[in-house]
Amino acid sequence: MDNLINLLSPLPWHARQSLTFDRGLEFVSWRELEKGLGAQAWFCDPQAPWQKPTVENTNRRVRRWLPRDTILLAIEQKELLGLAQRMNATPRKCLGYRTPAEVFREELAKTSGVQ
Template sequence: MGNKKKVVTTLVERKSRMVFLIKNNSKHSKGVMERIGNKFENLPQQMLKSITFDQGVEFADYRYLEDKMSCNVYYCETHSPWQKGSNENMNGRIRRYLPKTTTIDNVTQKELDLLADKMNLCPRKCLGFKMPKEVFIQQHKNDCRTWS
């Protein structure tokens, strides 16, 4: 998501629907992959087994993540948005707060973190009206103690 130079990478954990928003200075793959790696560098390895990306050029340097995070990277098929439905749904929710007309240059990472918190504390029907953060913590109750 984003316009002009800076962009926001949206990552959604598949089972809990927990969202992570990362501000990037551009769509250059190396920088995007480094920011994703930095976001999850303290995450216990058992909590991140794989990541699925779309075919965007910003995700071309996937080997960096495979090496740094010891996780598998997969890609959706071209023109198959249903293969990343949770992410597409989350982008729609985020657009309520950051319309396409928003200049990402004016949005800070702290503001994105607060927006992600807001999304992660919103009960979801698909989760039995539990919150994504609640489900994520339940899934990883032993692992979450070591990750902040």
């Protein structure tokens, strides 16, 4: 959790005030994350993928490069970062054919009062 806290901490508070998780074991230490970020954690109901459709869509996109049986611990961090950059630079229909990176920067600027 420390790595995630360090990654998200530089963001303005309004960009990290809530976190939504599914019921996976990867966030078993969610209280530590909540405390470290001063954020509130929310959990989707079990077997309810419609509560997080963008996450489900992103998971399908990840599977294009990393099949379900991929052992993530065997993949170098550099490769995972490259995949994340590629995905964040891919235009999405749901974002008006803008990239997630563009939309994130725009939203940060709007909510921070920076243009």
